[in-house]
Amino acid sequence: MAQVLLIIRVKEIFPLLPHYERIIVKHFNIPALVLSATVLCSCQSDQQENTKELIVSDAQIVLSPVSGRPAAAYFILESEGINTVLTDVEVPGAERVMLHETISEDGVTRMNSANAFPIKSGQTLTFSPGGKHAMIFGLKDVKPQQQVTMTLRFDNGETLTVDAATKSIGNAANGG
């Protein structure tokens, strides 16, 4: 396999000297068929790229008016053609971020910790007050009306970054 890779590299470096390729193929005694099969495989994997995507929008981080209390991140997550699972949200400067879901049951509202939020193709997950959110602990030196770049991580290895506008609860209540 290493020998086949060497041939491709030589071909890239000396595209005008095809006899180099021939000499090395002969030297290592590799059939030309192996070489063409390798090239064909790499072409096919390129063609598998398509328009599947995850989109995150309307990201905001609501800060607690009380210093030391956690903040919460809200956003809209849409999937086009991808079934995956949101596993982590990262916020620079935060000690810890947890995925939460606020649930009302029998007149009691509580926050459940969720390890992950699955999303299917065509689905939109809305992270909003009173529902799904990312709870941000130990976020220091962030004030209202700043931009914080959050990173969303998915179990398929994909990551998304989004700029979230920060606001205080007071601002949010006033429609700001």
Ligand SMILES: [Cu+2]
């Ligand atoms: Cu929470």
